[in-house]
Structure formats: structure tokens, C-alpha cells
Amino acid sequence: MPEANRKGYFPGVSVAYRISEESFFKNSTALGFISDFRIRGSFAEVGNIAIGRFRYLGQYSAAVYGGQSGIGFSNIGNPALRWEEQKKYDLGLELGFLDGRINFIADYFRQDNDKIVLSAPTAPSLGVPGNSIVQNVGNIRNSGFELGINAEVLRKGDFTWSSSFNFTTQKNKVLALFNNEDQIGAYNIIRVGESINALYGYQYLGVAPANGNPLYQKANGTIIQGRISNQAYYTYDPANPNQYYNSALPISASNPDNRATLASSDRSVLGSVLPKWFGGFNNTFTYKGIDLNVLLRYQGGNLIYNRTRTDLVNQNFVNNGTEILGRWKSVAEPGDGVTPSVYFGRSTFINLDNQAYTRFVEKGDFLRLDNLSLGYKIPSKALNKISVGSVRIYASAQNLFVITGYKGLDPETNTNGAGVDYNGNPQQRTFTFGINLGI
Amino acid sequence: MRKNIKYVLTNKVFIAFTIALFLGVSSCKNFTDITPDNTLAENDAYSNDQRALAAITGVYSAAQSSPYTDGSNRGYPFGAANTIQGDMRGEDLIAVPSFFAITNENTHDVTTANNTAMWTSLFATINRANEVIEKLVAASAAGTVTQAVSLKGQAEARFLRALSYHELLVLFARPYNHTVGATHLGVPIREVANNTPQRVEENRNAPRNTVAQCYSFILADLDFAETNLTATNGSTSLTITRATKGAAVALKTRIKLHMGDYAGVITEGTKLGTSAASGPYASATPYAVYRLTASPDGPFSSTAANYGNTESIFSIEHSTIRNAGTNGSLSTMLSRAPGRALIAISPIIWNQPFWRADDLRRTLLTGTDVPPAVSRSYFSLKYKDVPTFTDANPIIRYAEVLLNVAEAYSRITALDVRALNLLNAVRNRSVTLAANQFTIASFATGITLTQAILNERRIEFLGEGRRYPDIHRLALDPNFGTNGIPSKVTYAAATFASYNTSTPYAGARAIAAIPYDINATNGFKFIWPIPQVETNTNPVLAAQQNPGY
Known part of the structure; x- marks a missing residue:
């Protein structure tokens, strides 16, 4: 931080009230x-140190020219950082039922x-190194509900089953930005009122059946087609799909x-692009020395731009x-009505390589079996002969499968x-086998 | 009693705590007062001559390579990209699919990488030049840097700034004669460095200046550079790789040719010895001595020759530690195997009758695939260091000065003998048989002589990126204009059989011509658009986008 702004003040307070300890509660049969x-609430203000080193300082770093050594302006300083x-x-409550056998948290x-410290982009024609200045750029709010329930579902003889389920909602909203200006990237936008880095692009309407050209919808509702043969755009008339203005002829009803x-x-x-809901479902079963753990995780409500798919339909006739x-x-x-006609070398026009549009936008909802593990604890009677305290052998798998569209x-x-x-x-699928030894 | 002890304890604890607090506070400041280990704070970079000289070299570093769209080092703008892009936009070289296909086939738009990177890297160079100029002026006023170092450094920075602005105008604006008095839109002139957030706020809304204003700005920079640069820089290598008086003058011959100021071209050329009645031509004090090499491949015969010949006036230096790499270097792109052979010579120029079959430039500077590879195309042999990319990028050499002045003489006076002599000085080292050399009788009219000079440029500078700048400045010329970007041959159609040195190429040209007229289909593609990375962050320039994009 610049010298003037190095000191920060970060207070925090939390309060909890265990209603169940109150005498009126204890004495009530109902x-x-x-x-x-328990009801609890907390408030804290924290700073953030993961913002890079010396970003407030104007700096010169090494800048070699051929075989001649030099230094060059490499970071623009911001004394107001x-x-x-x-x-x-945070506001929450915890409820326990049946002597703690079922617990509920909300x-x-x-x-x-x-005042988030972020690189605010600058116009490249200003020539700022890295085309960005580290600024306190804005205000973002993340809010939601978190619900959880865990319970010892079954205990019968040597068999137990305990389970926990949680569900969280998340809402992200940008409240203010530097000068309240949009920050537009190639595929994303940071705009006040939207979630951060929301996808930003064109509306794709599929392929014109008469000629294979891609169709888009402009902001004013007009439908246009991208004519692949000359890489120009024309208004689309479904009754006359192959009508293109001919500049050599005068304008007329037929032209x-x-x-x-x-x-x-x-x-x-x-x-x-941020998930709106997510959570997990964890189950542990034990029977005598055997334990089985199953963890499912789910998430959804977000969109993903499948840019990899754009390259897989590239028009260079390689790697399709x-x-x-x-x-x-x-x-x-x-x-299939989605993939236009092909033309060698015209990926930029046919697939809008460096921009986002709805053709490659997909939902990111999924359900994943995150962990499945089976273990066996060798009974201590068998271990008394070797002076080993405990042995547990186990096998586990991470990311066994994912169900998603x-x-x-x-x-x-x-x-x-x-x-x-x-x-x-992708996430790796891991299989582990092992022994826990306690001596 | 319990309460008393409690009171005493807390009192002691309180005092101890306060003492510790004060101790802590007084040492706080030192803990947070740190300076970076591997960079120089901006205010320390000009504290003596040595550091200032390093900062001046830093401007060349930016010109050689500023970050590409993915942050990598590919020779944008002047390490290699200006040469490659200048040739790919023309019709004399072919993009072997598909590395430079977008530029070659005119399928660029506001998001394509090559044109975006040229815009961003040129302005990055300009801002670094402005930063150095501003800091040198302040440092010499404060006395930390000597006046001599400061003035020369400013001159070098201004030379590079002028070079960058001219490149911007050729790529992103219409030519000088597009409107009378060049009142059409050029690019924004950046005269002050954007090195603080306040400066960024002040300058972010500056609109595009007119082409006339931009050219005035360029000439002012080059005039200052000419006055304050030295003739040489110590060694032959440094005289070529750093700006000199002669380089500023040579660049002015190019700038004034683009402006159509033919008398100005002649005046500048005279300083470098072109007004002699006949060859051999050479410059003299107060400039470095430049003269043509005896053989047309003199500047290109080896990488040592790149940095040690008499003809190169300004080239960009590359070394094994700092070059444009395998994705940007001239040697990789233009050379046959073991280079990547991604740019081949087109039969359009190869088959031209004005390029004689026995011209030494065919044998010395071009070649086809080496056996046992089957011959497929012809390639330039100007850039020889394929493994370590250390070839220089020739920005301007004496041959171009001679041809610039030749064209200027020829346009002012029909069948001017001085124009012929300058042309012959360049041509006769490649066309050595007297029977094939030009005499004044070879030309019926002044127009045919000027045409011969323009043809000679295409042969002499093949592979040096001058074709598109010539297309650009000649677009509206009534006699010599191509009226836009000519149609081109694709690699698929340019089979080995299509090359011959006797009949002009008449085969298919699948890449359509781009008309100059903005109202014709795709005419707007004659110049590049302001890239989307700019229009996303700059609403003023977004409103002044080149029409059609």
C-alpha cells in the first residue's frame, strides 16, 4: 500500500444466544x-492481503533489446490505493432434536x-503497461442461505447410518464499479446490477435451412444471417433467404x-457464471469393523461458455x-440445425472465435459422486499378538462419476x-488403497 | 480478597499491554517500509546517467517486442510483425495455411489477433517513449542526468515514436491523399506519458486526430531527432541497431513519399548523397557513411552481415536471449525447411516479366525446398538463422532511400536522368549484363520510368514488409494505383508448376481483391479496424470506429 494508506482498521463482533439454556425453555414440556x-449472529470486517506485491508503486523492470540490456516502465503506480x-x-440458528440425534442449521x-483491489482495464491506446491500473474498483455483494441437516438416521445393533445434507444458495451482484462503467472482456462483462463476470455475447438463432448460413438476433430484434461465401451480414427474410444486396445493380424491389x-x-x-445453488449429501455407514462413506456433491444455476467446443468445429479441417x-x-x-455450413479458413466468421454467443453457452448443473470409501478395521483381539495398536485397511475412489448435461x-x-x-x-478420478497403522 | 487480586492483576496486565502497544506502534512504520528487490521504483530509474541510458534502451525493447494478445513475445510491433504483416497484406507473398491466413485473406475483424496486437503493441511503445522523454527532461533539469545524454535519449525515443505513428497510420487510417489536406481521421496523438492514474483520466477521452496532424507530429519528431542524434553510435552494430541522424533523414524520405511531398523527399535524400549526378552514391559527414553493398545480398548474407554492412540504416536487433521466437521470427516464418515455411513467394511476383530470369536476387535471395524434399514453393532466403532467431529486422536501408528519391525525381520531371541513375544503382548490382540494364532510351514516357521504379521496389524489398505500405499510399494514384488490395493466389493454387519466369501468372486468384471504395462490398476492409479491446474500454474511439466495422 502507498505510505499514506498503510494502516487499516478491521473490527469484528459476534453474539450467540442459546435459548435452550433459558429456564423457560428447559421447563417447558412442549x-x-x-x-x-441457538441463535447466533456475527459481523466482521476484514482486509485482503492476496493482492500481489507492490502494485501501488510505479516500477521499472528489465527490458532487453537484442543483446543490449535496458530497463522499461512496467507497472503504473497508484498512490491512492x-x-x-x-x-x-451472518445470522443463523441451530436446532437440535432428540438429544442431538438430529441437528438442523440455517x-x-x-x-x-x-473497494476491491483489482486491475481496472485501460484503453490499450493509452499504452499503460499491462493495459490496466490497480484500483479500488467497486463493490460486490454475495449473499445467500445455507441450510444443513445432519442426523444419526439409524442405530440398530452393530449397524449405524449417519447422514448429513446441506444446501446453499448464492446470489452475487455487483453494486458499484469505478465510475460505474462496464468492464467488458472478450466473453464476460462486469456490470453494476449483474453478477460478476456474467457471460456477455450475441443471440444465436441456428442455421438458415435454405443456405446453411448462421442466424443471429440483433439487439433491436432484427434477424440477420452471416453469408459465409463473402463473409458479410444481411437481413434475413425467411421467404427470400438467398436475397443479398448486389452493389453493382441499382437498389430496387428485387435488389x-x-x-x-x-x-x-x-x-x-x-x-x-457463478452457481446459484450447491451442496452435498454425505452418508456414513458402519457395521462392526466395516465403514462405508458416500459423498455426493451437486451444483447448478450457472452457465459455462464451452470455448473448447468452438475449436472442435474449427474450419481448418484439423482437429474436428x-x-x-x-x-x-x-x-x-x-x-442438426446448429452447425452451419463449412468453409475452409473461415472459423472467425462462422464460429465467432473470440466472442461469446448462445450457440456455445451451456448449463453447468451437475451431480457428482465425490467420494466413495470402504474401510475395515481389524478387531483389536487379532492385533494383541503383534504389538500394533490399530489397523485399518481401506479403498476409496474420488470423483467416481458425474451426471451432467x-x-x-x-x-x-x-x-x-x-x-x-x-x-x-477435467477433475481427476482417483483410486486409493491403503492401510492406516496405529502403533 | 479474591476481588483485590483480580484488580491488581488486571492493572498490571493493562500497563504491560499499553507498554507493548507503544513499542509496537513505533516500530510499525519500519516493518511496512519496504522496496522491491527485483525492480526499480520509478523515481530511482533516472538517478544517474547509467540508469537513464538503460531506460532509453528500454524503449527499443518495447519497439522490438511488446506483449502479444496472449502476453507472449512475438516481435510486435517492430521485431518481426511489421515486416510479416506488411507482406501478408500484399499479394506478393502467400500465407501457407493457416498461420497468417486471416491477414492474408482479409478475413480480419475487430477481434482477430494480429491486427489487435499491432494496435496494442504500437501504443505500448509510444507510451514508453513518452515516459522516457518526460523523465529525461525532468532529470536533466534536476541535474541527475547530463544534458547530452538527455537530449540524445529524447531524440532516440522520438525517432521510435515517429516510426510507431507512421505504422499506425498505414494500418488503421486511409492514405494521405484520401481527402484534400488529409482532414480524415488518423489515430489519437499521445504527447504525454500515461504514467499515473490522473494522466489516464486526463487523456482517456482524447479523440482521433486527423491524418494531417499525425504527419505533422511525425515530422516534428523526426526533425528533433535529426538535430539531436549522432552520426554513429560507436560500433557498426550499434550504428545500425540504434537511431542515428542518418536514420531520421532516411525515415523522412519514406514519410514524405507517403505524403506525396516529392520535393521534400529530394531535399532529405540530398542530405544522404542522392543528388550526385550519377552513382556510386554514398552519404557523408555529418551522417554516417551509407552505401550500397556490391552484391544485392550484402545485408543478408549472414547474421553477422545483418549488423555489420554498409547499407543498413536502421534495423531491429535480435539475440539468442531476446528474439521473436518460433511463433514470430522472420527466419522461422519465411524460410523453407528446416524453418516453418509458413510464408512463400507468390507466383504473382515470381512470374512477372519485369523481374528478369537472370536477376541475381532470384539466385542469391530465393530458393526452393531442399532435396530430398519435393520442390513445392519458392521461399525468401533473406533470414538465415532458423535455430536461434538472431536475424535483424531491416527497417530501412540505403536502397530504399535511393528508390524513394528516384521516384520523387521521376514524378516531378518526366524521364529525369537522376531518377534513372538512382534506379540503376540499385538494379544494376542484380542485373549485371549491360545489355539488360536500363538506359534512358528504355523508357518512352516518364510514367513508364516511374512504373519501373515501383516494380523495382517489389523485387528489392520482397520479404521486407514494404508491399502493403506501397499499396496503401498508391491506392488513389491515377497511374500506378491498384485501387485497393489486389486479388491474391492461395497456397493450394500456387503449385510448383504455376511458377515460371517467362509468362505472367494468369491462373486463379481465389482471394478476392479488396476495393478501395468504402461503398463497394468489403471495401471497408482496406484498412484495419480499431480492435475490440480498445472499443470495449474507450467509448470515444468506439464512436470513431473505421466505417463498416
Whole structure:
């Protein structure tokens, strides 16, 4: 931080009230089935130190020219940089039933991130190193409900089954930005009132059945087609799909000027890349020395931009996926209605390589079997002869399967926080076998 | 009693705590007062001459390579990209699919990488130049840097700034004669460095200046550079790789040619010895001595020759530790195997009758695939260091000065002997048989002589990125204009059989011509668009986007 702003003040307070300890509660028979009841709330303000080193300082670093050593301006200084402030609010209650056999937790949380230290982009024509300045850029709110229930479901003889289930909702909203200006990236936008890094792109309407051209909807509702043969856009008239303005002839009823453009202003917010709901379902079964743990995890409400799929239908006739088989071939064979006609070398025009549009936007909902493990604890009677305290052998599998409608490798692939899956790696499936030895 | 002890204990604890607090507070400041280990704070970079000289070299570093769209180092703008893009936009070289196909086939838009990277890297260079200029002026006023170092450094930075602005105008704006007085839109002129958030706030709304204003700005920079640069820089290598008086003058011949100021071209050229009645031509004090090499491959015969010949005036230096890499270097892109052979010579130029079959530039500077590989195309042999990418990027050499001045003489006076002599000085080292060399009788009219000079440029600078700048400045020329970007041959159609040195290429040209007229189909593609990364963050320039995008 610049010298003037190095000191920060971060208070926190929390309060809890165990109602169940109150005498009126303990003496009440009607509320006897509730073994524990606590209400709690907390407020904390924290700073954030994970913001990089010396970002407030104007710096020169090494800049070599051929064989000549030099230094060059490499970071623009911001003497007004301040601490980030995160204000966390939490309000919750915990209920216990049947002597703690069933527990229920409900929370409402809200986190306001204010004065976030982020690289605010600058116009490249200003030539700022990295085209960004570290600024306190804005205010983002993350809020939601968290519900959880865990219980010892069954205890009969040597068999027990305990289970816990939780469900969280998340709502993310940008409340304020530097000058309240949109920050627009290639596929995302940070805009006040939307969730952060929402997908931002064009509306795709499929393939024109008469000629295989891709169809888009402009911001004003007009439908246009991208004519692949000359890489220009024209207004689409379904009754006259192959009518294109001919500049060599005069404008007439049979030669209207139906030229169009697909402009940056035709983009709109396509949806949030942050999940709106998620949670898990954990079950543990034990029978004598055997224990079995099953953990399911689910998440959804977010969109993913499947950029990998864009490259798999590239027009360089290399590295195509099977989706290309569904392309438009002729009026008699219109294909899957989503993949336009092919033309060598024209990926930028046909697939809008460096922009987002609804053709490659997919839902990211999934249900995953995160952990399945089976273990056996050898009875201590058998171990008395060797002076070993305890032995447990186990086998476990992580990420055994995932159920999802997402066409990419994994709906939880690394996306650089922007919801764009560009050649991301899937989660690994791991099998582990082992022995726990206690001596 | 219990209560008393409690009271005493808490009192002691309280005092101890307060003492500790005060101790802690007084040492707080030192803990947080740290400076970075591996970079220099901005205010320390000009504390002496040595550091200032390093900062000046840093501007060349930015010109050689500023970050590509993915942050990597690919020779944008002047390490290699200006040469490659200048040729790929023209019709004399072919993009072997599909590395440079977008630029070659005119399928670019506001998001494609090559044009975006040229915009961002040119402005990054300009801002670094502005930063150095501003800091040098302040440092020499404060006395930490000597006046001599400061003035020369400013001159070097301004030279690079002028070079960058001219490149921007050729790529993103219409040519000088598009409107009378060049009142059409150019690019925003950045005169002050954007090195603080306040400066960014002040300058972010600056609109595009007119082309006339941009050219005035460029000439002002080059005039300052000419006055304050030295003739040489110590060694032959540094004289070529750093700006010199002669480089500023040579660049002015190119700039004034683009402006159509032919008298100005002649005046500048005269400083470098082009007004002699006949060859051999050479420059003299107060400039470095430049003269043509005896053989046309003199500047290209080896990487040592790149940095040690008499003809190169300004080239960008590359070394094994700093070059444009396998994804950007000239040697990789233009050379046949073992290079990547991604740019081949087109039969359009190869088959031209004005390029004689026995021209030494065919044998010395071009070649086909090496056996046992089957011959498929012809490639330039100008850039030889395929493994370590250390070839220089020739920005301007004496041959171009001679041809610039030749064209200027020829346009002012029909059949001017001085134009012929300058042309012959370049041509006769490649066309060595007297029977094939030009005399004034070879030309019926002044127009045919000028045409011969323009043809010579295409042969002489093949592979040096000058074709598109020539297409750009000649677009509206009534006699020599191509009226836009000519149609081109694709790699698939340019089979080995299509090359011959006797008949002009008449085969298919699948890449359609781009008309100059903005109202014709795809005419708007003649110049590149302002990239989307700019229009996303700059509403002023977004409103001034080149029409059609």
C-alpha cells in the first residue's frame, strides 16, 4: 500500500444466544423434543492481503533489446490505493432434536466486498503497461442461505447410518464499479446490477435451412444471417433467404439494400457464471469393523461458455470433433440445425472465435459422486499378538462419476473464474488403497 | 480478597499491554517500509546517467517486442510483425495455411489477433517513449542526468515514436491523399506519458486526430531527432541497431513519399548523397557513411552481415536471449525447411516479366525446398538463422532511400536522368549484363520510368514488409494505383508448376481483391479496424470506429 494508506482498521463482533439454556425453555414440556436451540449472529470486517506485491508503486523492470540490456516502465503506480474492505454478516440458528440425534442449521450470510483491489482495464491506446491500473474498483455483494441437516438416521445393533445434507444458495451482484462503467472482456462483462463476470455475447438463432448460413438476433430484434461465401451480414427474410444486396445493380424491389452488421452493441448479458445453488449429501455407514462413506456433491444455476467446443468445429479441417458431422450440407440434408455450413479458413466468421454467443453457452448443473470409501478395521483381539495398536485397511475412489448435461469434459473444469472452458482439464478420478497403522 | 487480586492483576496486565502497544506502534512504520528487490521504483530509474541510458534502451525493447494478445513475445510491433504483416497484406507473398491466413485473406475483424496486437503493441511503445522523454527532461533539469545524454535519449525515443505513428497510420487510417489536406481521421496523438492514474483520466477521452496532424507530429519528431542524434553510435552494430541522424533523414524520405511531398523527399535524400549526378552514391559527414553493398545480398548474407554492412540504416536487433521466437521470427516464418515455411513467394511476383530470369536476387535471395524434399514453393532466403532467431529486422536501408528519391525525381520531371541513375544503382548490382540494364532510351514516357521504379521496389524489398505500405499510399494514384488490395493466389493454387519466369501468372486468384471504395462490398476492409479491446474500454474511439466495422 502507498505510505499514506498503510494502516487499516478491521473490527469484528459476534453474539450467540442459546435459548435452550433459558429456564423457560428447559421447563417447558412442549418444547422438550428440541434438545438444543441457538441463535447466533456475527459481523466482521476484514482486509485482503492476496493482492500481489507492490502494485501501488510505479516500477521499472528489465527490458532487453537484442543483446543490449535496458530497463522499461512496467507497472503504473497508484498512490491512492487503499485496503479492500470485506464486511461479513451472518445470522443463523441451530436446532437440535432428540438429544442431538438430529441437528438442523440455517444461516443467512451476506458478504459485501468494497473497494476491491483489482486491475481496472485501460484503453490499450493509452499504452499503460499491462493495459490496466490497480484500483479500488467497486463493490460486490454475495449473499445467500445455507441450510444443513445432519442426523444419526439409524442405530440398530452393530449397524449405524449417519447422514448429513446441506444446501446453499448464492446470489452475487455487483453494486458499484469505478465510475460505474462496464468492464467488458472478450466473453464476460462486469456490470453494476449483474453478477460478476456474467457471460456477455450475441443471440444465436441456428442455421438458415435454405443456405446453411448462421442466424443471429440483433439487439433491436432484427434477424440477420452471416453469408459465409463473402463473409458479410444481411437481413434475413425467411421467404427470400438467398436475397443479398448486389452493389453493382441499382437498389430496387428485387435488389433491396439488406446489408447488415453484427455490431458490438448487439451483445447482451447471457447469464451468470457463478452457481446459484450447491451442496452435498454425505452418508456414513458402519457395521462392526466395516465403514462405508458416500459423498455426493451437486451444483447448478450457472452457465459455462464451452470455448473448447468452438475449436472442435474449427474450419481448418484439423482437429474436428464429431459435432462437425451435424453441419448443414444441403437443403435436403440440413444437419442438426446448429452447425452451419463449412468453409475452409473461415472459423472467425462462422464460429465467432473470440466472442461469446448462445450457440456455445451451456448449463453447468451437475451431480457428482465425490467420494466413495470402504474401510475395515481389524478387531483389536487379532492385533494383541503383534504389538500394533490399530489397523485399518481401506479403498476409496474420488470423483467416481458425474451426471451432467454439459457437453464438455467436466462442468467443474478450471475456467479462470470467468466461466469460460477453454481447453480446461477435467477433475481427476482417483483410486486409493491403503492401510492406516496405529502403533 | 479474591476481588483485590483480580484488580491488581488486571492493572498490571493493562500497563504491560499499553507498554507493548507503544513499542509496537513505533516500530510499525519500519516493518511496512519496504522496496522491491527485483525492480526499480520509478523515481530511482533516472538517478544517474547509467540508469537513464538503460531506460532509453528500454524503449527499443518495447519497439522490438511488446506483449502479444496472449502476453507472449512475438516481435510486435517492430521485431518481426511489421515486416510479416506488411507482406501478408500484399499479394506478393502467400500465407501457407493457416498461420497468417486471416491477414492474408482479409478475413480480419475487430477481434482477430494480429491486427489487435499491432494496435496494442504500437501504443505500448509510444507510451514508453513518452515516459522516457518526460523523465529525461525532468532529470536533466534536476541535474541527475547530463544534458547530452538527455537530449540524445529524447531524440532516440522520438525517432521510435515517429516510426510507431507512421505504422499506425498505414494500418488503421486511409492514405494521405484520401481527402484534400488529409482532414480524415488518423489515430489519437499521445504527447504525454500515461504514467499515473490522473494522466489516464486526463487523456482517456482524447479523440482521433486527423491524418494531417499525425504527419505533422511525425515530422516534428523526426526533425528533433535529426538535430539531436549522432552520426554513429560507436560500433557498426550499434550504428545500425540504434537511431542515428542518418536514420531520421532516411525515415523522412519514406514519410514524405507517403505524403506525396516529392520535393521534400529530394531535399532529405540530398542530405544522404542522392543528388550526385550519377552513382556510386554514398552519404557523408555529418551522417554516417551509407552505401550500397556490391552484391544485392550484402545485408543478408549472414547474421553477422545483418549488423555489420554498409547499407543498413536502421534495423531491429535480435539475440539468442531476446528474439521473436518460433511463433514470430522472420527466419522461422519465411524460410523453407528446416524453418516453418509458413510464408512463400507468390507466383504473382515470381512470374512477372519485369523481374528478369537472370536477376541475381532470384539466385542469391530465393530458393526452393531442399532435396530430398519435393520442390513445392519458392521461399525468401533473406533470414538465415532458423535455430536461434538472431536475424535483424531491416527497417530501412540505403536502397530504399535511393528508390524513394528516384521516384520523387521521376514524378516531378518526366524521364529525369537522376531518377534513372538512382534506379540503376540499385538494379544494376542484380542485373549485371549491360545489355539488360536500363538506359534512358528504355523508357518512352516518364510514367513508364516511374512504373519501373515501383516494380523495382517489389523485387528489392520482397520479404521486407514494404508491399502493403506501397499499396496503401498508391491506392488513389491515377497511374500506378491498384485501387485497393489486389486479388491474391492461395497456397493450394500456387503449385510448383504455376511458377515460371517467362509468362505472367494468369491462373486463379481465389482471394478476392479488396476495393478501395468504402461503398463497394468489403471495401471497408482496406484498412484495419480499431480492435475490440480498445472499443470495449474507450467509448470515444468506439464512436470513431473505421466505417463498416
